[in-house]
Amino acid sequence: MPMSMTQPFIDNSGEKDYQTKIQQIATTLSNWQGPIVLISHVDPDGDAVGSSLALKRALAALGKETKLPLVPPRFLEFLVQENELSPELKVLPDNCLLVVLDAADEARAVGAPLSSAAFTINVDHHGTNTRFGDIACVQPSRAATAQMVKDIIDASRTTWTAEIATPCLTGIITDTGNFRFGNTSPDVLADASELIAKGVAYAELVDQLQIRHPDYFRMLGKVMSTIEFPLNGLVAMARITGEMRDEIGPSDDDSDDYVGLIRYAEGTQLAIFLKDRGDHTKVSVRSRGKVSAQAICLELGGGGHVAAAGATVQADLGETRRRALAAAKKELLRQGFKLD
Ligand code: AMP
Ligand code: MN
Ligand code: MN
Helix, strand or coil: CCHHHHCCCCCCCCHHHHHHHHHHHHHHHHHCCCCEEEEEECCCCHHHHHHHHHHHHHHHHCCCCEECECCCCHHHHHHCCCCCCECCCCCCCCCCEEEEECCCCHHHEECCCCCCCCEEEEEECCCCCCCCCCEEEECCCCCCHHHHHHHHHHHCCCCCCHHHHHHHHHHHHHHCCCCCCCCCCHHHHHHHHHHHCCCCCHHHHHHHHHCCCHHHHHHHHHHHCCCECCCCCCEEEEEECHHHHHHHCCCCCCHHHHHHHHCCCCCCCEEEEEEECCCCEEEEEEECCCCCHHHHHHHCCCEECCCEEEEEECCCHHHHHHHHHHHHHHHHHHCCCCCC
16 A cells, blocks of 8 residues: 555554553553552543543453542433442542543543552543653554553453443544544544444444433524634634523533534634633634644643644633634644735
């Protein structure tokens, strides 16, 4: 196969180091005698929930004592079995191994304090990851942390079951936008194929993953009435205000979907979604082509991937909108777009 057919997808730099680290992580987990606590990032998405559920189930199958302090969003609750999750841990148990999944830095990791762990393993695919922990395995060429969890489970003695494969596949499905985003490489599809072969009820899973509470659709109507196309129509922008939330209720747990939808407005290079959260504003940015959502969010104090990034801005919605547009303008000019 000509190189050009595979090269745009796969960055193989550091692949050997990556495989070594995956093996090291699998061995450390298998040999660990104390409790193992798994945590992921604030506002957990399908990758955070899926990666941690898959690894917890694989470790439980090895007889490990595990804890998963996690509050999943409503649309992912169906993945969770009874008594599988713990409340937030204020202190870590003695001799605890902490695994942090899909979290770019320590401040974004929630569920337990990081400081008192006997050993910390950081598994993530964000290029902006700070490489914290005793083992930091960061591989931005992977579409989802769930792909890295699959590699860890493959490297361990665990026997795959549908219960382990289903959340693992969920992380891959959600972080690739149902295999539609540019991170959908041949490796992603091969991993998905392998996981489905473990007995995942694929059609049921993808159907269930799209189901939302009726309030989500009521909120969607309001969100779409806020749409605007600033910066010569190169940006699609929408918002959730405090007033909208008072009216509909706290149903906006999936702004990922809203920003993903407006990203398809013809002629746009960027989608920006603003969520008023009282004392701060959550910004979600999605981009296409060379335009970097990551560069914009780094400017706003956040981070993420080139095509999908986020930031939490300590300012009201109006001020955050102004800063986000200034950062977007800078990035669009850097990429050679002409603006008035
Ligand atoms: P979101 O818009 O929250 O769905 O985030 C898009 C991507 O950027 C996800 O991979 C997030 O994990 C990541 N991300 C969001 N906010 C931040 C932040 N403040 N710092 C680093 N990464 C972030
Ligand atoms: Mn995530
Ligand atoms: Mn992820």
